[in-house]
Amino acid sequence: MSTQENQRLAGFSPCEDGDNVMQLSEIREMVEARAKAEQGTRKNTTPQNLNVMNCVMSEDAGLGELYAKLQRGRFVFNRQSREWMEFNGVHWQLDTMERAKTCVNDVIDVLLSAAQKAGVNASEALKGGNKEIAKMYESQQKTIMNRARRLWRKGGPEACLEFAQTYKEPLAIKGDEIDQEQWVMACKNGVLDLRTGTFRDGRPDDYLLKAAPTEWQGFEFAAPNWEKFLFEIMSDDAEMVDYLRRLFGSTLRGGDKEHILPVFYGDGRNGKSVLVDMISQVLGPLVGPIPSEMLLDQGTARSSDAPSPSVMSLLGLRAVFASETDEGRRFSAARCKWLSGGDQLTGRWPNDKRPVTFSPTHTLFLLTNHKPHAPSSDFAFWERMHLIPFERRFVKGEPQKPNELTRDKGLKDKLRQELPGILAWLVRGCLEWQQEGLNPPPKVLAATDEYRRDEDLLSIFIDECCLVVEPDENDPTTRVNATEFYDAFVKWYGQNISKKKNFPQRKFGKLAQEKFPKRKVGGKNWYYGVLLSPDFKSEMGLFGSSEK
Structure with missing residues (x-):
């Protein structure tokens, strides 16, 4: 209710003389009017045994202490973001409408x-002839x-909120409690316990800020179009569909993740974007x-002191x-390991x-x-890599190839009707992941191994x-001869990989060893166990002998 409405209900202006004690009837009217005006808008959360006079x-x-006692569990101030948050009965949300105020x-x-109440006590004291007590209650x-x-005057509400979040039992949190x-x-x-799949009411002390906008309607909510779609994009491979369920289910847990980097790879119109969108x-x-x-x-490296909103956007996700x-870009192995690992960000x-x-969560x-190029010798990087091929292609007209299917223009609308069922699918996947692990199927392992070998340029050259x-x-x-070996590789690299960029000799030597x-x-360096093929030497014009 606005300040003006408060003043109207009170029947006076904030500029009136505060020395005039209000009549009991006026106060009673104020209380009744406010109660009627706000009837049904909120529950009565007034703490018992509240010592108002103190x-x-x-x-x-x-007044700040009084506010904190009234609103604990309903509002809280986040010191990290300098924002008030409101508990909506399920989870916390940012107080964008300034409801705390x-x-x-x-x-x-x-x-x-x-x-x-003080007026009632004063009247009763007067009736009993106890003027001193009556005077005390009037005061x-x-x-x-x-x-x-x-509180009706300018600056009053702000002062109240400031003291509420700074007194000895502050209505505030540091901020690192959120979504942990x-x-x-x-x-x-409500709130899902991902260890068991049980559903319960939300609690303020969960300190959950981010929440799925989908209702939980139980494991029984069917999603037949979703299941059909998954089999289509995975080329009817049940092992791959089960793996996707465990993979996405594992993401629901917020912390101590699998240290993986799943890469959905395939030409356009193969369903991977629709999958992620849903x-x-x-x-x-x-x-x-x-x-x-x-x-x-x-x-080039950027300054460590520079703002990093992209990193901050990961918070709580x-x-x-x-x-x-x-095409032709290269993974930064260090950044991939940093962003997919468990180290703090x-x-x-x-x-x-x-x-x-x-x-990270x-x-x-x-x-x-x-597929971006990647360092083939970085074991930790490839240990994270899960290459998931999307081989299906959805076309507008009649399919012409074995991997093609006719596109369903109304598919997204159908899937939107099954969002509670997709949520149930995700939670089932989370429970399965806890029992079985990710357990990537042979198709994923083979695709990842092939990817790694393709990125091992020296092996391809050999x-x-x-x-x-x-x-x-x-x-x-x-x-x-080591020099001849490197020169031959450089010629092959320039013809087959990149004419614009040389392959560093030191890096080549490390890989070759x-x-x-x-x-x-x-006085010369030699690699044992490998020779340049006669055909390659002839093709490249390398006629010199390395055995002298």
Whole structure:
């Protein structure tokens, strides 16, 4: 209720002389009018045994304490973001409409009731001939009404809120409590315990801010179109469909994630975007996009002191999706491991004074038509990689190829009708993941192994251009000169990989030594167990002998 309405109901202006004690009938009318005006809008949350006079005698600080006692569990101030939050009965939400300020009126309600009670006590004391007691109650009534006037005046509500979040039992949190409950997830109508799949009411002390906008309607809610869609995009491979359920189900847990980087790969119109879009609609603010540049090699390092909103956007998310990388780009192995691991992240919003460090709660996905290049020798990177092929293609007309299906124009509308069923599918996947682990099927493992081998340029060069033999340090016919080996690779690299960028000799030497023993003989370095093939030497014009 607005300040003007409060004043109208009270029957006086804030500028009136505060020394005039109000009549009992006027106060009673004020209380009844406010009660009628707000009837049914909220529950009575006034704490029992509330000592109003103690609060009143402490002036603004006391009014803040009174507000905190009235609103605990309903409003809280987040010191990290400097914002008030409101509990909506299921989870916390940002107080974008400044309802915390509006609800200073609840303090006024308590003050008006206390003033009415003081007036009743004064009247009864007068009737009993006890003038001193009556005078005391009249003084209390006047003091209480002066405090109420303070809250109606400019700056009064702000002072009340300031003291509420700074007194000895502040109505405030540090901010790092938000969305840290790993095994619970808020949805539209309650909270899910992901360890068991049980459903319960939300509690303020869960401190859940992000919530799925989908109602939980139980495991029985069917999603036949969703199930059909999954089998279509996975080419009727039941193992892949089951794996997707465990994979997405595992993302629901907020913390201690599987250290993985799932990459959805395939040409356009294969269903991967629709899949992610539906998951995003089910989970809402629990998931979000990130720029694919966060995963790729940028060439230059940015200042560690610079704002990092992309990192901060990960705070509290259960899954994040990066989409589409340009052909020929390269993964930054360090960034991929950092963003998909369990180490704490540190970032800063542009207007923040200090950086924020937080534990990651997300699983990172990449959707792409082009596989970025990756370092084949980085074991930790490939241990995270799950390449998931999307081989189906949905076309407008009649299918012409075995992997094609006719596109269903109304598919998204059908799937939107099944969002509670998709939520149930996700929770089932979470329970299955806890029992079985991710357990990627052979198709994912084979695709990932092939991807890694394709990125091992030296292995490709050796397969195409060299002969691998049994190394023998006493046999010069089993070795190749290190300089000649590198020069041959550079020529092959320029013709087949990139004409614009050279392959560093030091990097080549490191990779070559991982495959072949290197020895220095006669002042020259040699690799044993590999030879350049005669055909390649002829093709490239490498006619010199390395055995001299």
